[in-house]
Amino acid sequence: MIATISKALPGFFAASDTPAASGASVISGRRDASTAGTAAESAHSAVLYTDGVCVSYGDHQALRDTSLAFDKGSITALIGPSGCGKSTYLRCLNLMNREIPGCTIEGEIYYRGSNINTPDVDLYELRRSIGMVFQQPNPFPKTIYENIAFAPRCHGERDRSVLDQLIEESLRGAALWDEVKDKLHKSALALSGGQQQRLCIARALALKPDVILLDEPCSALDPISTLAIEELMHGIAEGRAIIIVTHNMEQATRVSDRTAFFYMGEMIETGETTQIFNAPKSERLNDYLSGRFS
Ligand SMILES: Nc1ncnc2c1ncn2[C@@H]1O[C@H](COP(=O)(O)OP(=O)(O)OP(=O)(O)O)[C@@H](O)[C@H]1O
DSSP states (O other): OHHHHHHHSTTOOOGGGSTTOSSSOOOOOOSSTTTHHHHHHHHHHOSEEEEEEEEEETTEEEEEEEOOEEOTTOEEEEEOSTTSSHHHHHHHTTTGGGGSTTEEEEEEEEETTEEOOSTTOOHHHHHHHEEEEOSSOOOOSSBHHHHHHHHHHHTTOOOHHHHHHHHHHHHHHTTOHHHHTTOTTSBGGGSOHHHHHHHHHHHHHTTOOSEEEEESTTTTSOHHHHHHHHHHHHHHTTTSEEEEEOSOHHHHHHHOSEEEEEETTEEEEEEEHHHHHHSOOSHHHHHHHTTSOO
């Protein structure tokens, strides 16, 4: 397994190759004197990391100097009050912000060791490797089967038996197979909201991404559907990095092993989720967790 991953990522270490990474991911903090060493170590083991990322919408700076790293096998929660830059940061990671007129992204974003924040990056290929699931389930108005087959076909997969297998694997990965295996050729729009969101996760899985970005994936769902999504998170994190924006602190503690706290466009504190919630170091994070502001 280790050999396979290392081979797939030449010049890069898999999370499981590094002595420091025993299960939980390594993630860097802000690049000040106390975390500089950690940042350098983290970058070497990460499949994706950012170095000094700043984002502006026109002349409004929404995110400042953000450096974080994400390992395969890790789930990182991005938390913080509304408008502090969590989604802006998430959207940088596969350059979705480039679709927003007037938005500029500065700094470096390394995926598999190369800076992707360059004008000539292949966005189509990038978003195949770094998939995204949005707040509102957004299935295509097509059948369940076609929802998942669409992107692999666009990427050249035409073999029906390969597609059939991919669809089953992806639906199983998203814990949806048993519920839909007898209606694969029915409209995806007839599924419940929670099922639609799991279909969107299956759709992302079908491209076998290294990273999945989830922007408040449960905010439109009922508690049972939310639990279903949370339960499948650890399964989908196997062999890839998961980064989730959430306003639900219980959800962050249930699903993530790393957490990063954002406040007013800055990443203030990051660490293991247990440390962040049980022993926050910064006063702002402590105030946020105590409900002094939301
Ligand atoms: N498309 C956009 N155009 C202009 N400004 C934007 C855009 N998206 C976000 N912003 C601004 O950037 C800042 C950060 O917003 P962002 O959505 O990243 O915060 P957030 O922490 O994800 O908030 P929430 O938790 O409410 O979703 C805010 O001031 C917001 O108004």
